[in-house]
Amino acid sequence: MKLEVRNVTKVYESNSKERTVQALNGVSFSVEEGSILGIVGESGCGKSTLSRIVAGLEEPTSGEVLISGLPRKGIAKFIRKSSKRPIQLVFQDPYSSLNPRQTVYHAIEEVVKIYDHELDAADTQTRIFELLSSVGIGKDLSHRYPHQFSGGQRQRICIARSLAAKPEILVLDEPVSALDVSVSADIINLLLDLQREFNLTYIFVSHDLGIVKHVSDSIIVMLAGEIVEFGSWTQVMDSPKHEYTKRLIAAIPSLENLKIKETGA
Amino acid sequence: MKIKRETKPWFYYYFKSLNGIIGIIILSLLSIGALVALFHATPYDPVAQDVAAILKPPSGHHIFGTDQFGRDIFSRVLDGVRRSLAVSILSVAIASIAGSLLGVAGGYFGTILDTIVTRMSDVFFAFPAILMALAIVSSLGHSWLDTAIAIGIVYTPIFVRVTRGPVLSLKETDYVKSGRVLGFSTPRILFKHLLPNVMPIVLVQIALSLSWAILTESGLSFLGLGTQAPDASLGLMVSEAQALAAFAWWTLAGPSLALIFAVVSLNLVGDGLRDSLDPTRRSI
Ligand SMILES: Nc1ncnc2c1ncn2[C@@H]1O[C@H](COP(=O)(O)OP(=O)(O)OP(=O)(O)O)[C@@H](O)[C@H]1O
Ligand SMILES: [Mg+2]
Numbered sequence: 001m002k003l004e005v006r007n008v009t010k011v012y013e014s015n016s017k018e019r020t021v022q023a024l025n026g027v028s029f030s031v032e033e034g035s036i037l038g039i040v041g042e043s044g045c046g047k048s049t050l051s052r053i054v055a056g057l058e059e060p061t062s063g064e065v066l067i068s069g070l071p072r073k074g075i076a077k078f079i080r081k082s083s084k085r086p087i088q089l090v091f092q093d094p095y096s097s098l099n100p101r102q103t104v105y106h107a108i109e110e111v112v113k114i115y116d117h118e119l120d121a122a123d124t125q126t127r128i129f130e131l132l133s134s135v136g137i138g139k140d141l142s143h144r145y146p147h148q149f150s151g152g153q154r155q156r157i158c159i160a161r162s163l164a165a166k167p168e169i170l171v172l173d174e175p176v177s178a179l180d181v182s183v184s185a186d187i188i189n190l191l192l193d194l195q196r197e198f199n200l201t202y203i204f205v206s207h208d209l210g211i212v213k214h215v216s217d218s219i220i221v222m223l224a225g226e227i228v229e230f231g232s233w234t235q236v237m238d239s240p241k242h243e244y245t246k247r248l249i250a251a252i253p254s255l256e257n258l259k260i261k262e263t264g265a
Numbered sequence: 266m267k268i269k270r271e272t273k274p275w276f277y278y279y280f281k282s283l284n285g286i287i288g289i290i291i292l293s294l295l296s297i298g299a300l301v302a303l304f305h306a307t308p309y310d311p312v313a314q315d316v317a318a319i320l321k322p323p324s325g326h327h328i329f330g331t332d333q334f335g336r337d338i339f340s341r342v343l344d345g346v347r348r349s350l351a352v353s354i355l356s357v358a359i360a361s362i363a364g365s366l367l368g369v370a371g372g373y374f375g376t377i378l379d380t381i382v383t384r385m386s387d388v389f390f391a392f393p394a395i396l397m398a399l400a401i402v403s404s405l406g407h408s409w410l411d412t413a414i415a416i417g418i419v420y421t422p423i424f425v426r427v428t429r430g431p432v433l434s435l436k437e438t439d440y441v442k443s444g445r446v447l448g449f450s451t452p453r454i455l456f457k458h459l460l461p462n463v464m465p466i467v468l469v470q471i472a473l474s475l476s477w478a479i480l481t482e483s484g485l486s487f488l489g490l491g492t493q494a495p496d497a498s499l500g501l502m503v504s505e506a507q508a509l510a511a512f513a514w515w516t517l518a519g520p521s522l523a524l525i526f527a528v529v530s531l532n533l534v535g536d537g538l539r540d541s542l543d544p545t546r547r548s549i
Contacts, residue, residue, distance in 0.1 A: 052442075055446050056446065057442055057445060057446060085446065085447065085448045087446075088446060088447070089443065089446045091439040091442070091443060092439075093439060096438055096439045096440065097439035097440050097442075097443050098440055099440045099458055099462070100462075101461050101462060110449070110457075111447050114447070114448055114449075158443070161443075161447070162447075165447055165448065
């Protein structure tokens with residue numbers, strides 16, 4: 001399933017309608033099936049806005065999102081009928097993206113009952129435990145509430161819940177920025193394993209070029225709602241076009257920089 | 266394989282709170298008293314006068330003493346508790362159902378519905394509750410049903426307020442948004458993800474409003490606009506006892522204590538509910 005974003009613009013109007021925020025300005029790119037696209041940019045450049053639009057949470061002010069060559073609006077009806085949501089979104093903050101009153105088991109069960117409604121009770125349970133174990137959460141923990149888990153565990157649970165919807169494209173909006181470094185590394189490795197296992201397409205958003213480097217095939221650099229750089233990882237690293245990209249690359253710790261040069265050569 | 270499910274219901278946690286236990290015990294005793302009055306099983310007829318026993322202090326015959334007409338104060342207190350509870354339960358039922366539905370719908374769907382709902386609540390909040398209740402009661406009538414409807418209308422905006430605000434912020438939370446991305450229907454989001462999260466606030470508000478409604482009903486009766494003599498009502502009894510309390514303290518003690526116990530127990534129950542309904546407040 002190929003995803004294409006064409007000339008997307010998003011303008012937020014404040015209540016007074018005097019001040020408007022142009023969060024996205026003419027953003028276009030595409031992602032090939034089974035690949036990982038990294039999106040980097042500083043805080044407030046519109047990464048989350050773009051993620052929400054791609055995931056269908058918000059409508060763009062202008063422009064369109066094409067899924068397998070079809071405009072998202074046109075296939076929305078078809079999607080609703082088949083109860084299929086091929087694009088899922090993992091949120092930045094694992095502390096707020098789970099209902100505090102639902103045990104983890106019930107949070108996943110709710111999704112499984114939509115996307116695997118033909119399963120009987122026993123198979124539903126098996127499926128839930130299978131999803132949880134695929135992200136490394138044991139079944140003995142499944143009847144706990146979200147607040148009884150660490151941030152990293154919660155992010156794993158959120159990932160399992162997204163997988164329950166059998167997505168083809170997963171939008172990851174800074175999935176590790178709320179976690180500390182060692183936990184981040186585990187989550188990123190988990191995501192890479194899952195991507196291979198289910199042949200998923202990722203849109204991996206981060207403000208950290210160092211992390212994006214580990215994961216992506218191609219990369220987008222955003223600045224103030226616009227794309228200033230788009231290309232494969234080696235292209236961008238070897239010949240950055242925009243001044244801002246050059247500064248980002250220079251800011252990657254030098255040791256990392258060396259490693260990239262070795263592998264890139 | 267079988268997995269131990271966490272099926273402990275919220276009332277398991279409720280009975281871990283001392284306040285909640287004390288509140289529910291007092292409330293149960295008051296409710297038993299109200300049931301006794303409902304089935305006319307009070308020791309004496311609450312309105313029967315006895316010229317031979319005027320203003321008698323508490324004794325084995327009349328445990329709360331008698332009033333200026335020789336009526337048994339204990340029986341009158343039970344009957345007053347029955348009336349107060351009936352009025353407050355019905356009025357709070359009206360207020361909580363109407364108010365919560367309006368608040369949740371207004372908060373979630375926004376637009377014109379929300380504007381109308383909030384403007385009307387604002388108008389109601391501009392007047393003191395007792396004044397609004399007075400105005401409504403004087404146009405409806407003085408039966409207990411009219412009193413309950415009046416108090417119910419007056420308290421509806423409180424429930425609009427306590428539900429609308431949380432829904433407004435809850436619908437922007439990531440877990441409601443993620444529900445939308447995952448393809449949950451609007452009713453599922455409203456009733457499974459939003460309502461349970463405002464329910465604790467509503468339940469606590471119900472307990473508090475019950476105690477306020479008892480006070481409002483008493484206030485109306487005190488002012489002569491609620492229960493009419495010779496029927497018993499806690500507010501009416503307090504009002505009548507004012508002139509007598511200096512030399513017959515028991516005429517004031519019975520109804521006042523019943524009022525205090527009713528109000529305090531409902532507040533304690535409110536505390537217990539708040540603690541038990543919120544998983545993050547429970548000890549693991
Ligand atoms: N719902 C909204 N209403 C008004 N303005 C908004 C809204 N959402 C985002 N914005 C504005 O749009 C711009 C882009 O925000 P966005 O959240 O997409 O940035 P971001 O790149 O994800 O930042 P961060 O790295 O901090 O998450 C910001 O200026 C923000 O204030
Ligand atoms: Mg963001």
